[in-house]
Amino acid sequence: xxxxxxxxxxxxxxxxxxxxxxxxxxxxxxxxxxxxxxxxxxxxxxxxxxxxxxxxxxxxxxxxxxxxxxxxxxxxxxxxxxxxxxxxxxxxxxxxxxxxxxxxxxxxxxxxxxxxxxxxxxxxxxxxxxxxxxxxxxxxxxxxxxxxxxxxxxxxxxxxxxxxxxxxxxxxxxxxxxxxxxxxxxxxxxxxxxxxxxxxxxxxxxxxxxxxxxxxxxxxxxxxxxxxxxxxxxxxxxxxxxxxxxxxxxxxxxxxxxxxxxxxxxxxxxxxxxxxxxxxxxxxxxxxxxxxxxxxxxxxxxxxxxxxxxxxxxxxxxxxxxxxxxxxx
Amino acid sequence: xxxxxxxxxxxxxxxxxxxxxxxxxxxxxxxxxxxxxxxxxxxxxxxxxxxxxxxxxxxxxxxxxxxxxxxxxxxxxxxxxxxxxxxxxxxxxxxxxxxxxxxxxxxxxxxxxxxxxxxxxxxxxxxxxxxxxxxxxxxxxxxxxxxxxxxxxxxxxxxxxxxxxxxxxxxxxxxxxxxxxxxxxxxxxxxxxxxxxxxxxxxxxxxxxxxxxxxxxxxxxxxxxxxxxxxxxxxxxxxxxxxxxxxxxxxxxxxxxxxxxxxxxxxxxxxxxxxxxxxxxxxxxxxxxx
Numbered sequence: 235x236x237x238x239x240x241x242x243x244x245x246x247x248x249x250x251x252x253x254x255x256x257x258x259x260x261x262x263x264x265x266x267x268x269x270x271x272x273x274x275x276x277x278x279x280x281x282x283x284x285x286x287x288x289x290x291x292x293x294x295x296x297x298x299x300x301x302x303x304x305x306x307x308x309x310x311x312x313x314x315x316x317x318x319x320x321x322x323x324x325x326x327x328x329x330x331x332x333x334x335x336x337x338x339x340x341x342x343x344x345x346x347x348x349x350x351x352x353x354x355x356x357x358x359x360x361x362x363x364x365x366x367x368x369x370x371x372x373x374x375x376x377x378x379x380x381x382x383x384x385x386x387x388x389x390x391x392x393x394x395x396x397x398x399x400x401x402x403x404x405x406x407x408x409x410x411x412x413x414x415x416x417x418x419x420x421x422x423x424x425x426x427x428x429x430x431x432x433x434x435x436x437x438x439x440x441x442x443x444x445x446x447x448x449x450x451x452x453x454x455x456x457x458x459x460x461x462x463x464x465x466x467x468x469x470x471x472x473x474x475x476x477x478x479x480x481x482x483x484x485x486x487x488x489x490x491x492x493x494x495x496x497x498x499x500x501x502x503x504x505x506x507x508x509x510x511x512x513x514x515x516x517x518x519x520x521x522x523x524x525x526x527x528x529x530x531x532x533x534x535x536x537x538x539x540x541x542x543x544x545x546x547x548x549x550x551x552x553x554x555x556x557x558x559x560x561x562x563x
Numbered sequence: 564x565x566x567x568x569x570x571x572x573x574x575x576x577x578x579x580x581x582x583x584x585x586x587x588x589x590x591x592x593x594x595x596x597x598x599x600x601x602x603x604x605x606x607x608x609x610x611x612x613x614x615x616x617x618x619x620x621x622x623x624x625x626x627x628x629x630x631x632x633x634x635x636x637x638x639x640x641x642x643x644x645x646x647x648x649x650x651x652x653x654x655x656x657x658x659x660x661x662x663x664x665x666x667x668x669x670x671x672x673x674x675x676x677x678x679x680x681x682x683x684x685x686x687x688x689x690x691x692x693x694x695x696x697x698x699x700x701x702x703x704x705x706x707x708x709x710x711x712x713x714x715x716x717x718x719x720x721x722x723x724x725x726x727x728x729x730x731x732x733x734x735x736x737x738x739x740x741x742x743x744x745x746x747x748x749x750x751x752x753x754x755x756x757x758x759x760x761x762x763x764x765x766x767x768x769x770x771x772x773x774x775x776x777x778x779x780x781x782x783x784x785x786x787x788x789x790x791x792x793x794x795x796x797x798x799x800x801x802x803x804x805x806x807x808x809x810x811x812x813x814x815x816x817x818x819x820x821x822x823x824x825x826x827x828x829x830x831x832x833x834x835x836x837x838x839x840x841x842x843x844x845x846x847x848x849x850x851x852x853x
Contacts, residue, residue, distance in 0.1 A: 265707065382779060384783055384829070391822070494693070517702070
C-alpha cells in the first residue's frame with residue numbers, strides 16, 4: 235500500500251511541477267505583454283525627476299533590454315533559487331511580503347474554511363434527514379440563492395448592518411488610525427477578522443451543504459438503509475452508523491478541493507473590508523503595476539490550490555480502504 | 564466564488580409549483596425570464612440621460628415612490644443607473660458566456676474525436692485553467708490587456724470553458740461508441756459527415772443549456788472584476804462600478820446605494836440559474852416527464 239501511495243504521490247507531484255511551470259511561463263508572458271511599463275510604475279510620482287537616460291539605466295539594470303526568452307530564463311532561474319524579486323509598492327522582497335500577508339489571509343481563510351465546512355455539513359445532514367419538508371426546502375433555497383450572491387455584495391450588506399448600523403465592528407482599515415502597526419492588540423486583529431470571515435463562511439456553506447445533502451439522500455435510498463429500517467433502527471442510529479461514514483469523506487474532499495474558490499472569495503472580501511491579506515495585496519499589485527509582486531502571488535495562489543487538491547486526493551486514498559489497492563482491476 | 568461543478572453534478576428537482584408539470588413550468592419560467600430581461604433592457608436603453616444627470620437638489624435621497632432605489636451623492640436616480648448598469652453587465656455576460664461556450668464545444672469535440680494525444684493535451688489544459696482561482700486568472704488577463712471591455716470578455720471566456728468542455732467530451736465519447744455511429748462508419752461515411760450529422764445534433768442541447776448556465780457565472784465574475792477596479796472605467800457604470808463607488812458612502816448610512824443594485828444583480832443571476840437547471844432536467848429523458 236505504501237508503495238502504491240508513493241507512486242501515486244510521485245505522479246501527482248510531477249503533474250503539479252509541469253503545471254506550475256506552465257503557470258509561471260504563461261503568467262510571465264501575459265505580464266510582459268501588458269501595456270503597463272514596469273519602469274514607469276517603479277518610478278511612479280518621481281517621473282519628472284528622472285530623465286530618459288536614467289530610465290534606460292533602470293531598464294538595463296533589470297535586464298529589460300534582453301530578449302523575452304532570456305528574460306524568462308533569468309527570472310525563472312532566480313525564482314527557483316527563491317528570489318522572487320522586489321515589490322515596487324512595499325520596496326521589500328516579494329517573498330517577505332507574501333509571507334506576511336499570507337499569515338493574515340490564513341487566519342481569515344482558515345476560519346472561514348472550518349466554519350463553512352462544519353455548518354455546511356450540518357445543514358446538508360439536516361436537509362437530507364428532513365427530505366421533502368419545508369426545512370429541507372428552506373435550506374436548499376438558502377444554498378442556491380447564496381450560490382448566486384456576489385461575495386462582495388454580501389460583504390457590503392454585513393458592513394452596513396454590523397459596522398454602520400450596529401457599530402459593533404470598525405469600518406475598513408485593519409489598523410486603527412494613529413496606532414503603530416506593532417501596537418495592535420490581538421483583540422483588534424480579531425475584531426477586523428470577524429466580518430470578512432463571516433462573509434466567506436456564509437458563502438462557502440452552499441456548496442458543501444448541497445453536496446452532503448445529495449450524498450446522504452443517496453445513502454438513505456440504498457438497500458442497506460432500507461434493511462436497517464426493517465430491523466427497526468432509529469433514524470439517529472442510521473445516520474450515525476450508516477450515513478456519516480459514507481458522507482464524511484466526500485465532504486472532506488470537497489472542502490479541500492474548494493481552496494480555489496476560497497482564495498477567489500478572499501480577494502473580494504478583503505477588498506470590501508480593507509483587510510491586509512494576500513487578496514487585497516494582489517488587487518493592489520495589479521492596479522498599481524507591481525509586476526514582481528503580482529507574479530509572486532499568482533504563483534503562490536496556484537501552489538495553494540495544488541496543495542488543496544493534493545490533500546483531497548491523498549486523504550481519499552489514505553482513508554478509503556477501497557482505493558488503497560494498486561488500481562488495476 | 565462558487566464552483567461550476569456543483570451545478571452539473573446535481574440536479575434539484577423543484578417540487579411541484581402551481582400544479583404545473585416541468586414542461587409547463589419551464590415554459591413559464593422562460594417567458595418570465597424574457598420579460599424580466601426585456602424590461603431591464605428597455606429601461607436601460609430607452610430611459611433618458613436626464614434622469615441620471617447630476618441634480619444636486621435631489622442629492623442623497625432615500626428610496627421613495629419617486630425614486631424607488633433612492634438617489635446618489637450627485638442626485639442621480641439609482642433605479643435608472645442600476646438598470647443601465649445591468650444592461651451593460653448582461654451584454655458583457657452574454658458575450659463572454661457565448662465565447663466561453665464556443666471554446667468548450669470546440670475543445671470538447673476535439674478531445675473526444677481527435678485521438679488520445681489531443682485528449683491528453685486538453686485534459687492538461689483543463690487542469691491548468693483550474694489551477695488558478697478564476698478571479699486571479701481574470702485579474703492577470705485584465706492586467707495584460709490593460710483593463711477595459713476586451714479584458715473582461717476574453718478573461719471570462721478563457722476561464723469558464725473547462726466544466727462544459729468536460730461534459731461535452733463525455734457526451735461525445737458515449738455517442739462515438741453507439742451502434743448507429745459504428746454502423747455509419749462501416750457504411751463508409753466520412754468523419755465529417757458523422758461529426759455533423761450524428762454527433763453535433765446530440766450535443767447542441769447540452770451546449771445551449773451549458774451556455775445558459777455559464778451566463779450567471781460570467782456576469783458574477785464580470786461584476787467581481789469590475790468591483791475590484793480592473794474592468795470598466797467609471798464612465799461605463801456597470802453594476803460592479805456602482806457597487807464599488809457605493810462603498811465610500813456606506814459609512815454615512817446610504818445603504819440603498821449598495822443594497823438595491825446588488826439585489827437586482829442577484830435576481831438576474833438567480834433567474835438564469837433556475838432557467839438553466841430546468842432546461843437541463845427537461846432535455847434529460849429521465850426527468851423530463853416529471
